[in-house]
Amino acid sequence: MSVWLYAELAKRGFDDVRPAYSAVLRNMPLGGARVVDLAARAGMTKQSMGYLVDQMQAAGLLEIAPDPHDKRANTVKLTARGEEVVNASIELSRQGEAYLSTLVGEGKIKQLRNILQEIYQHLEESGEGRK
Template sequence: MADREPPGFELPLLLFAGFRSLIDQLHAELAERGHPDVRPAYGFAMQAIGAHGASASEIGRRLGVSKQAAGKTVDRLAALGYVERVDDPQDARRKLIRLTPRGIDSLAQAAEIFDRLRAQWVHKLGADRVTQLESSLRTVVPNAGFPVDVPGWFG
């Protein structure tokens, strides 16, 4: 019985559980570092906004949600001090959403935390196994960049 292949449904659940574990650890540490209000959806939204800013429509498209849903997330991020609305230098009729220094800091800290969490996996599994896992996933995952549309995908 031990040689039996695991059922196919376990693979996506294990991948999701690994993702969830990393994200939960990330947010616990972000809270300790002064970002207690950042939620996973906010992290995806800040990634969608990017270094150069974006309009609410662009953010919605990148997240896979409506412009209105994106606007609500932007409103919350603005209230928390992570983003700001400014005039778009390319089009005076629209607003550009940009990350504030607080938003940039939260993303920079998240990157540091992810590096440390990966190092923990290396400590537990060994560098070769983690590298092999990453390489294997790159082989089977479409090469379309890293999606930030998780909020819309789950919705």
């Protein structure tokens, strides 16, 4: 599904969006975040997250501005183009899920979603999801 998703994004003009960017896009809160907070949410080093943020800023997906609460830090936010990528990804994910439902049935997809959510919650609560 991942290959399909990125091929579809490319057809929509987002041919510079790489799968690695999902670490940022999945963990970006609506109001933006500091790189260190994004890294913690994604379970990766600050340096690795900073590298992705720099690439995404160069691609016009992110903007960096001074943090209004901490003058020593910067806040990373989605640009309008970055928001378009997120919205397109959500739409395409729904299309992909609908397709999978035609293969195995909607009930099994709901069951799978519930199982994955339960696993995610367990990993988050135990701290294992951040290792």
